[in-house]
Amino acid sequence: MKLDYIMYSLNHVKNRKMRSWLTVLSILIGITAIYALVSFGQGLQIYMSELATEMGTDKLMIQPKGAMAAGFDLDFYISKEEADFISKVNGIDEVIGMYAKAIEVEHKKQKKYVFGMSLPTQGKEKDLVYDMFTVSMDQGRELKSGDKLKVTLGYNYQFANKIFSKAINIGDKISINGVSVDVVGFFESLGSAPDDSQVYLTEEGMLLIFPETEDKFQYVFARTAPGEEPSEVAERAEEKLRKFKGQKEGQEDFIIQTFEQAIEVFGTIITVINAVLLLIAMISVVVASVNIMNTMYTAVLERTKEIGVMKAIGAKNIDIMFIFLFEAGLLGLIGGALGILLGYGIAKMGGSIAASAGYGLLQPVFPLWLTIGCLLFAFFVGAFSGLMPARQASKLKPVDALRYE
Amino acid sequence: MAMVNHKTVIKLENVWKIYKMGEVEVVALCGLSLEIKESEFIVIMGPSGSGKSTAVNMVGCLDIPTKGRILLEGQDISHMEESELAQIRGRKIGFIFQTFNLIPSLTALQNVMLPMVFQDIEKSEREKIASNLLRRVELGDRMRHRPNELSGGQQQRVAIARSLSNNPDIILADEPTGNLDTKTGKVVMDFLHSLQEKEKKTVIVVTHDPTLAKYADKVAYLHDGKIIKLTKR
Numbered sequence: 344m345k346l347d348y349i350m351y352s353l354n355h356v357k358n359r360k361m362r363s364w365l366t367v368l369s370i371l372i373g374i375t376a377i378y379a380l381v382s383f384g385q386g387l388q389i390y391m392s393e394l395a396t397e398m399g400t401d402k403l404m405i406q407p408k409g410a411m412a413a414g415f416d417l418d419f420y421i422s423k424e425e426a427d428f429i430s431k432v433n434g435i436d437e438v439i440g441m442y443a444k445a446i447e448v449e450h451k452k453q454k455k456y457v458f459g460m461s462l463p464t465q466g467k468e469k470d471l472v473y474d475m476f477t478v479s480m481d482q483g484r485e486l487k488s489g490d491k492l493k494v495t496l497g498y499n500y501q502f503a504n505k506i507f508s509k510a511i512n513i514g515d516k517i518s519i520n521g522v523s524v525d526v527v528g529f530f531e532s533l534g535s536a537p538d539d540s541q542v543y544l545t546e547e548g549m550l551l552i553f554p555e556t557e558d559k560f561q562y563v564f565a566r567t568a569p570g571e572e573p574s575e576v577a578e579r580a581e582e583k584l585r586k587f588k589g590q591k592e593g594q595e596d597f598i599i600q601t602f603e604q605a606i607e608v609f610g611t612i613i614t615v616i617n618a619v620l621l622l623i624a625m626i627s628v629v630v631a632s633v634n635i636m637n638t639m640y641t642a643v644l645e646r647t648k649e650i651g652v653m654k655a656i657g658a659k660n661i662d663i664m665f666i667f668l669f670e671a672g673l674l675g676l677i678g679g680a681l682g683i684l685l686g687y688g689i690a691k692m693g694g695s696i697a698a699s700a701g702y703g704l705l706q707p708v709f710p711l712w713l714t715i716g717c718l719l720f721a722f723f724v725g726a727f728s729g730l731m732p733a734r735q736a737s738k739l740k741p742v743d744a745l746r747y748e
Numbered sequence: 749m750a751m752v753n754h755k756t757v758i759k760l761e762n763v764w765k766i767y768k769m770g771e772v773e774v775v776a777l778c779g780l781s782l783e784i785k786e787s788e789f790i791v792i793m794g795p796s797g798s799g800k801s802t803a804v805n806m807v808g809c810l811d812i813p814t815k816g817r818i819l820l821e822g823q824d825i826s827h828m829e830e831s832e833l834a835q836i837r838g839r840k841i842g843f844i845f846q847t848f849n850l851i852p853s854l855t856a857l858q859n860v861m862l863p864m865v866f867q868d869i870e871k872s873e874r875e876k877i878a879s880n881l882l883r884r885v886e887l888g889d890r891m892r893h894r895p896n897e898l899s900g901g902q903q904q905r906v907a908i909a910r911s912l913s914n915n916p917d918i919i920l921a922d923e924p925t926g927n928l929d930t931k932t933g934k935v936v937m938d939f940l941h942s943l944q945e946k947e948k949k950t951v952i953v954v955t956h957d958p959t960l961a962k963y964a965d966k967v968a969y970l971h972d973g974k975i976i977k978l979t980k981r
């Protein structure tokens with residue numbers, strides 16, 4: 344193949360600066376969006392699989408169905424009786440129920456609404472929770488049994504202007520729904536703003552301040568026995584609890600999943616959103632393709648005489664075809680390359696926005712295949728759009744083309 | 749000039765060209781016959797619309813006749829496919845046009861190299877040949893100029909260099925001096941003449957200018973698509 348066409352095509356793209364730029368711009372937008380979206384999608388997948396392995400693959404999550412978020416609405420819960428029932432299901436080693444509730448926290452006359460959560464303080468139950476959430480204290484101490492009016496706080500409370508305008512210190516008193524409690528510790532960052540603004544109490548403390556939560560677990564976790572397949576155990580437990588509660592299949596008011604399954608649901612939602620955005624990006628690529636086609640038809644028309652001259656000096660139809668295909672591909676390629684640069688910038692910016700919003704773990708990734716794929720895609724979209732104009736150019740009769748003014 | 753032993757390179761046998769414009773038929777050539785020998789300098793003259801360009805274009809394999817035969821070095825080209833014609837054009841024929849027809853986006857050097865690109869000639873070789881040709885037409889100092897940075901005469905010299913780049917046997921020039929002043933036109937004609945004299949190339953020049961007949965071995969006068977007079981020197 345005569346790659347010397349590049350010289351000719353390049354010259355033309357260069358010489359028609361304004362029009363070339365407008366055409367390039369149209370494909371640039373699509374590629375920018377695709378590159379940024381896919382890099383985030385990839386980052387999300389890594390984030391989720393990291394999350395799943397961190398939680399451990401042997402854990403199950405039992406949730407009430409229909410709740411917006413745990414602790415938001417006490418009408419949705421798993422009862423203590425149900426939790427006890429699950430703990431007896433074959434293949435389940437232990438079960439822990441945790442209370443969670445939207446609470447009002449007051450510090451120096453400032454009020455905030457956050458989530459409060461109960462933490463087990465001893466035994467296997469504590470092990471189970473700490474196994475899933477491998478965080479240690481940043482400052483102070485953990486809650487221990489007997490700590491009724493003591494709390495530990497998420498990472499962000501230690502700083503001014505993050506949650507409250509004034510920072511909280513160990514030993515400070517804050518009030519929870521009007522009840523004064525002592526702050527004994529702060530957790531390390533969990534990587535997301537909602538997690539880092541939670542308040543943790545002991546079970547006794549929770550029930551003391553919020554007696555209405557008694558028996559209404561918002562989070563129930565179970566550890567499956569070694570050697571059992573967690574997803575099978577989840578299914579078995581779901582079926583048993585359904586029968587226990589006398590509910591029909593598909594109409595149960597709870598859900599039992601492994602962490603992987605739970606995260607998958609979240610992942611699926613994001614993936615669907617991502618796919619919709621990608622679709623929009625694709626539509627813009629189609630628009631770009633029409634644009635390139637239009638530019639190339641104009642180019643063929645403008646250069647009809649030139650085509651005639653090239654044929655007169657020995658260009659075969661296929662040579663003319665390739666010249667115009669290459670030129671169209673080049674427009675695509677330039678748009679693609681610039682789109683990748685811009686997309687990279689936007690994804691990086693998105694990453695730092697996510698980080699400043701407290702989701703530092705969710706970062707875009709830029710695998711090589713994505714970059715090469717986008718470049719090839721852009722080139723082929725260009726070349727494909729140039730196909731019809733290039734064919735038209737190649738089919739021109741030499742004499743007619745030469746006579747064209 | 750002695751014409752003995754020179755073989756025929758181009759032979760037109762009863763060539764017709766009829767253009768169909770909807771209902772109307774335009775007869776551009778009607779039964780044109782002409783024989784051109786190797787290393788001859790032919791001048792074709794005739795009034796506008798008499799079919800000069802049509803005839804030359806067919807000799808140059810840019811078009812095929814409606815009827816009749818065209819033999820190029822004994823090979824019948826009247827029924828050839830476009831790809832075969834392109835091949836012959838590229839290798840055996842050099843075109844020079846009235847309006848120069850250089851590619852505006854390419855430099856003089858690139859313009860001269862272009863016919864060799866289509867013949868798959870290596871880049872270094874192309875560059876060497878093209879720059880030599882440009883020096884021969886005394887444009888060694890204008891190689892990196894684009895056509896719009898050159899005068900008409902300079903552009904036509906680039907076009908001549910381009911027509912020679914694949915070292916063709918036949919040079920076809922359709923009114924090569926039409927857009928040039930007398931002095932520049934003479935330079936161009938002298939150069940074409942030297943190609944015939946020194947390199948034994950067959951040169952066919954279409955012109956309106958009777959003074960150019962002095963370069964010719966043969967002058968063919970066309971009228972209404974036929975040769976009405978053929979003079980030999």
Ligand SMILES: Nc1ncnc2c1ncn2[C@@H]1O[C@H](COP(=O)(O)OP(=O)(O)OP(=O)(O)O)[C@@H](O)[C@H]1O
Pocket residue numbers: 743767768769774775776794795796797798799800801802803
């Ligand atoms: N593509 C075409 N379609 C229709 N008619 C054509 C076409 N090309 C040439 N003709 C006609 O054929 C006739 C001969 O044209 P041609 O261009 O060969 O004349 P010419 O002798 O070169 O004239 P000039 O000296 O003006 O260049 C003219 O009547 C012209 O209108």
Ligand SMILES: [Mg+2]
Pocket residue numbers: 800801802922
């Ligand atoms: Mg003419």
